[in-house]
Amino acid sequence: MNAVNASGWRPALGDAGEAKIPTSSGDYGLMLEEALSFELGAPDKCGVDMENFDRAPAAGLQKFLRQSAPALPGLTEPETVRHYTRLSRQNYAIDLGPFPLGSCTMKHNPRLNEKMARLPGFADVHPLQPQKTVEGALEVIEQLAHWLVTLTGMASVAMSPKAGAHGELCGLLCIRAALDARGETRDVVLVPESAHGTNPATAAFAGFKVETIPATPAGRVDIEALKAKLGPNIAGVMITNPNTCGLFEPEMKAIGDAVHAAGGYVYCDGANFNAIVGKVRPGDLGVDAMHINLHKTFSTPHGGGGPGSGPVVLSDALAPFAPLPFVTRGADGHLHLVEEENADEGHGRAFGRMVAFHGQMGMFTRALTYILSHGADGLRQVSEDAVLNANYVLRSCEDMLPAPFAASGPCMHEALFSDAGLADGFSTLDIAKGLIDEGFHPMTVYFPLVVKGAMLVEPTETESKAGLDRFIASLRSLAERAKAGDQSLHSAPHYAPRRRLDETLAARKPVLVWQGGAGVPATPSLSEIGGS
Numbered sequence: 001m002n003a004v005n006a007s008g009w010r011p012a013l014g015d016a017g018e019a020k021i022p023t024s025s026g027d028y029g030l031m032l033e034e035a036l037s038f039e040l041g042a043p044d045k046c047g048v049d050m051e052n053f054d055r056a057p058a059a060g061l062q063k064f065l066r067q068s069a070p071a072l073p074g075l076t077e078p079e080t081v082r083h084y085t086r087l088s089r090q091n092y093a094i095d096l097g098p099f100p101l102g103s104c105t106m107k108h109n110p111r112l113n114e115k116m117a118r119l120p121g122f123a124d125v126h127p128l129q130p131q132k133t134v135e136g137a138l139e140v141i142e143q144l145a146h147w148l149v150t151l152t153g154m155a156s157v158a159m160s161p162k163a164g165a166h167g168e169l170c171g172l173l174c175i176r177a178a179l180d181a182r183g184e185t186r187d188v189v190l191v192p193e194s195a196h197g198t199n200p201a202t203a204a205f206a207g208f209k210v211e212t213i214p215a216t217p218a219g220r221v222d223i224e225a226l227k228a229k230l231g232p233n234i235a236g237v238m239i240t241n242p243n244t245c246g247l248f249e250p251e252m253k254a255i256g257d258a259v260h261a262a263g264g265y266v267y268c269d270g271a272n273f274n275a276i277v278g279k280v281r282p283g284d285l286g287v288d289a290m291h292i293n294l295h296k297t298f299s300t301p302h303g304g305g306g307p308g309s310g311p312v313v314l315s316d317a318l319a320p321f322a323p324l325p326f327v328t329r330g331a332d333g334h335l336h337l338v339e340e341e342n343a344d345e346g347h348g349r350a351f352g353r354m355v356a357f358h359g360q361m362g363m364f365t366r367a368l369t370y371i372l373s374h375g376a377d378g379l380r381q382v383s384e385d386a387v388l389n390a391n392y393v394l395r396s397c398e399d400m401l402p403a404p405f406a407a408s409g410p411c412m413h414e415a416l417f418s419d420a421g422l423a424d425g426f427s428t429l430d431i432a433k434g435l436i437d438e439g440f441h442p443m444t445v446y447f448p449l450v451v452k453g454a455m456l457v458e459p460t461e462t463e464s465k466a467g468l469d470r471f472i473a474s475l476r477s478l479a480e481r482a483k484a485g486d487q488s489l490h491s492a493p494h495y496a497p498r499r500r501l502d503e504t505l506a507a508r509k510p511v512l513v514w515q516g517g518a519g520v521p522a523t524p525s526l527s528e529i530g531g532s
């Protein structure tokens, strides 16, 4: 258990002498060590009983006959089921407990959404089906688009982007197309230093130069510094609102006015829309483009890379450049997809496509279900409760952990703490690892970068007061231990299947491919498994 394992992780032995007493199985209680399926399997085992095939292949298929068996792990059905069930128990999930990852909006995903998304008419549609056979699916896209445009007060929405960052790219490509149409070559995008990492990455990917705007001591965009940078080379700004310090940018309208006056566009990172949905319409604040993470605000299971959906709402100025395809209602009252540039239907200047087809049908169905089951009032309640819960966490912990911007008023949907004031040698990492022992997924750590040792807690609206109280009690107790210099915290987590990983190696040199190893059976030959 303490050796470097197959994926290069190095569970550290703690310095508090809590090395576990070995058990003969290598397991501890119901925490089971799990080998790879290849290590568990053996060539002579299989999940099904198969007849020996000694028939000659049909004429013409001879050349496709395998020369060697596929390199599959040989496992029986119960072994396979147990393998995956054991792996699933080493995972933490929103269905097990709170997932307070700031900026990620890990909230309960209503089962009604899942039921709707699994209706065969939505789950089984194929993007190449004749359009008249999928009018119901087009209706879902159209209705969802209508809600998004209405909730944001914008002119139009591009539905196809597949995630937040993909939506950012879509928005910046719209800005690029609009500038091209004006015959201008503005090449700089301004990004506040508190921005989500995807913002500068997207701007660079879209071919812009990135310049940073500093934050004020109150954690907001320094509007004077921003104005000083405006000029004929500025394509636009990318502002996250609410920002990644969990704060509303009250100067958003003034920022938009200044950027527009200088000929630039305003991109708003709307990933945190769940904090303001039903309360504020970004269109009223002068935003030109904003992605909405359907998987965050409108609740779809996400994480581990997918699935996502990041529609981009657009202002009048950018709408003509939106990517194809578009769902449009024709003169005959039927919905259809505009697949090509078509000036008659208002999509004559599309910059191109973000994806081959129309986007994430499953996510559209879930998001529309969520929206319809809440209604406009319910959505307002969602944002109010998300903000209330975050403020409850903020005010319940600020005497134990410094909350850098708490003096300037309430936060939005996430509470931000720093690790200043912990005992020498103790940091955010110790608190985060300690939370694992307490049965919680850690919060977002060391982000935003503007706060030293940042801990960003997003409770979301779906946690009950009792659940929040348990989390708060854990966080307070960990802060107390870290202030008292409790050494055992340095080796937390003590109760997880893996202890302290080498975070750098795990991120920089992940070993993702099984490369065989001692005691692992070689790939069996066909004759060995009775094939021909």
Ligand SMILES: *Cc1c(COP(=O)(O)O)cnc(C)c1O
Residues within 6 Å of the ligand: 103, 104, 163, 164, 165, 166, 196, 198, 240, 244, 269, 271, 272, 293, 308, 309, 310
């Ligand atoms: C989640 C998030 C993104 C990126 O969204 P993805 O869907 O993960 O690509 C961008 N900005 C902010 C503020 C976010 O929270």
